[in-house]
Amino acid sequence: MERHFDEELKELHKEILKMGVITQEAIYKSIEALKNRDKKQAEDLIGADNKIDELELEIDERCIDLIARHQPMAGDLRFITTGMKINAELERIADLAVDICQRSLELSDKPLLKPLIDIPKLAALAQGMVGLSIDAFVNRDVTLAKNVVLSDKQADALRNLIQDELVNDYLAKDPSMASRAVSLLLISRHLERICDHATNIAEDIIYMVEGRVVKHHPEELI
């Protein structure tokens, strides 16, 4: 039986998807601004963040309204509560894209410390994980969500590699390079946090679809 409630859930689904698309775009633009040393693009993105904040509040309100009016149960309840969590994760990801832009601005007037190799790799991984987690949400695809969760180790390893290189080859050797090295260090941290948020989204999707809690229970992933 088709319920009126289903229409409202579809609307919520669309809004979360929209938030996902905007967030993905924000990560992409922040990486482009960094790679191309494009100050304008970085500034534009920082200025546009309030739109994402507004959308976050709108989605939150919609979820609370649905809970209050429909008192959802079972799959409906899991969808709405997961939607609220994914919404918050996406907003944090967009904030991290803004942080990357701020680091880009710090670096933009200074000579390049080194050619960027591993940071774009980590950025590609972060973009991929966010993209897949949103696909997993759209298609209720638990296998895809699991793959995202399992990718997180790769992100941690890459971040450690970048960190070791920056600390040993630049920070420890030449104090004049410290501020640029710290900015790059922070960018790697921001990217790794984006991967963490994508992992959280993927874990939430597994709960949404199957009702299983895998967060903090890695054994449940198998």
Place this chain on the structure above:
Amino acid sequence: MAKIKVENLNLWYGGFQALININAAFEDRKITAIIGPSGCGKSTMLRVFNRMNDLIEGVRTGGEIFIDGENILNNGVGLEKLRKKVGMVFQRPNPFPLSIYENIVFGEKIHAERVKKDRLGQIIEESLKAVLLWDDLKDKLHKPALGLSLEQKQRLCIARLIAVKPEIVLMDEPCSALDPQATARIEELMRELKNNYTIIIVTHNMQQAARVSDEAGFMLLGELIEFGRTEDIFTRPKDKRTEDYITGRYG
């Protein structure tokens, strides 16, 4: 620990099978809710626990129901004793057209051969206190019970029930005639009562089942489809039919 154990229970009204191969265990001092659409057999199931269905002509029952290890479907079981142990609260509060006092001591007078007056006074006070009516009614004990509000009448019926010291309380839609505030207060009372009694409630109100029960069972067309912890049934039911019913997709 299971207070009631149901094994391969089947029940027919003439040629119609109302309960189909039910197996379940009802825990002591917990509230178990039975939910399901109209005609699914939930009230029939409730009534087998004190053999109220025996009053209906053409009823046949198969299988076993153990209460404290005794199969209550055996022919030798004393129905009077069983119904003292397993009391029932109905949809519409049904106090007798007597005084509040007489309503509560009614059961005691029937079940006990000789009762001392001060013993009755004690029963009245304990029973009314248990349903939180004592303060309101202690000076009106000889007023007619039919003059009480709906909620007070329902509380009085529960007091009348617990006056005979049952161990199991069956509730068939106990709040369906009450407004939301009275419903909330009866639900609070149920939570109090579960410290001393095993409670089984049949309700159409899904939110009520989710709020008050520890365990819940979903019935459909005479079958017990799913039975488990309330939090699991309402957040992640295993059976699609349960999911469809509690999310309003059934039908």
